[in-house]
């Protein structure tokens with residue numbers, strides 16, 4: 001069977017009941033989808049299947065012949081981040097980063113489907129994604145900013161956030 | 172069915188760094204021929220931002236832009252020892268190791284710049300990547316030029332090492348009960364105010380607002396500090412009303428057997444959240460910083476418990492405050508069985524004594540709102 005991942009078609013050798021998550025990580029070396037619960041409960045493995053966010057830990061690869069899969073590797077590279085990626089950087093929406101790949105893909109689909117910056121709508125759309133680090137505040141901030149189309153100059157972001165005025169205080 | 176609103180508040184204190192101490196962190200730094208700075212340290216960044224914060228400390232201490240720092244904690248052979256990221260110590264203890272190493276590097280840069288400029292190093296300062304003569308800022312040499320001169324002219328490598336270790340504490344004299352050293356170096360303080368809605372028919376508690384106020388000593392990176400506190404707050408909300416592995420502990424029945432049977436808070440549980448940082452500098456931390464990693468999820472559960480009492484007039488003395496526990500408490504109250512009580516310690520809080528014990532003597536306490 002064939003799988004199109006981030007614009008490239010691969011012939012898949014794994015047995016048909018292998019999960020899409022395992023195929024991506026183990027056979028194709030695409031590591032952004034994370035292995036969280038493997039029960040559909042955390043969202044860390046979320047990828048886009050023909051544009052829709054799906055939990056790759058629950059999908060047998062045999063059901064996906066010919067499908068188009070998008071992962072974080074298929075979004076922007078460091079120099080050309082997609083708006084939603086830039087918003088995550090600007091708003092410090094990742095700490096350990098384990099939930100981040102899944103959230104980026106779900107947020108990408110949310111915005112592509114016309115999602116707004118309404119915080120309740122964001123929480124409803126992304127509510128199935130567990131994050132143990134951030135407390136969600138900065139994630140919702142980032143998704144709302146991307147939905148609004150806010151633009152960020154990330155070089156300024158870094159300078160602004162990293163330069164605190166430490167001199168003059170306690171030694 | 173009525174939904175009752177309530178508000179509660181709780182305050183905590185928390186020791187920073189490993190209690191009893193004896194936990195070393197080491198760092199070493201070298202300057203490349205182009206003036207860029209390589210930091211080798213063993214602190215693992217688990218998402219708390221320690222790489223960023225320690226790089227900021229190095230940049231600030233030497234006097235060069237943040238972008239010039241490369242922080243390598245990837246290799247336990249090439250990086251010195253760090254006991255680890257725990258006990259809220261990655262900034263407070265390990266941050267001091269990189270700060271001391273950076274101070275050595277700064278001295279070495281000034282030494283070589285002094286030779287190049289033929290000025291006493293004591294009369295030089297480093298500002299934004301340039302060594303300048305105090306009082307005569309036109310007389311200057313850039314740090315890259317100093318590094319090049321060290322490499323190609325003086326035949327030297329600019330490097331510095333630093334370590335932080337508070338000796339083991341709390342050897343108790345059996346006769347007097349006296350302790351030789353205090354068991355910790357800084358105390359952080361925090362409070363949390365919670366607003367809840369309690370449904371007296373279902374017993375469900377919804378946390379609608381959390382306001383937390385944390386004494387962080389010095390917020391070296393305010394956004395990262397805020398992220399730590401927000402993350403802790405949601406964990407605290409989980410501990411307060413949702414999360415338990417053993418709902419009938421010590422009984423083993425109904426313990427969670429899989430991911431889906433453990434209730435961690437999700438985005439839809441997110442209350443309105445405000446975070447206030449108070450900067451009450453420590454004596455021993457880098458630039459007055461204290462650690463807030465572990466304490467971040469402490470004040471919410473008791474604040475939620477007091478808010479529940481405010482809402483429906485019952486004390487739930489076990490966490491999490493599940494619908495079942497709320498309903499049982501309401502039933503006991505209705506039956507006139509009285510409320511559960513638990514005898515706590517009476518703590519007399521002496522603000523002056525307390526601040527004097529933990530604050531830097533010269534530094535004013537600063538409030539950073541909406542960091």
Ligand code: FES
Nearest residue numbers: 036037038043057
């Ligand atoms: S790993 Fe797929 S939902 Fe958790």
Ligand code: FES
Nearest residue numbers: 095096099131133
């Ligand atoms: S950033 Fe660690 S789980 Fe979300």
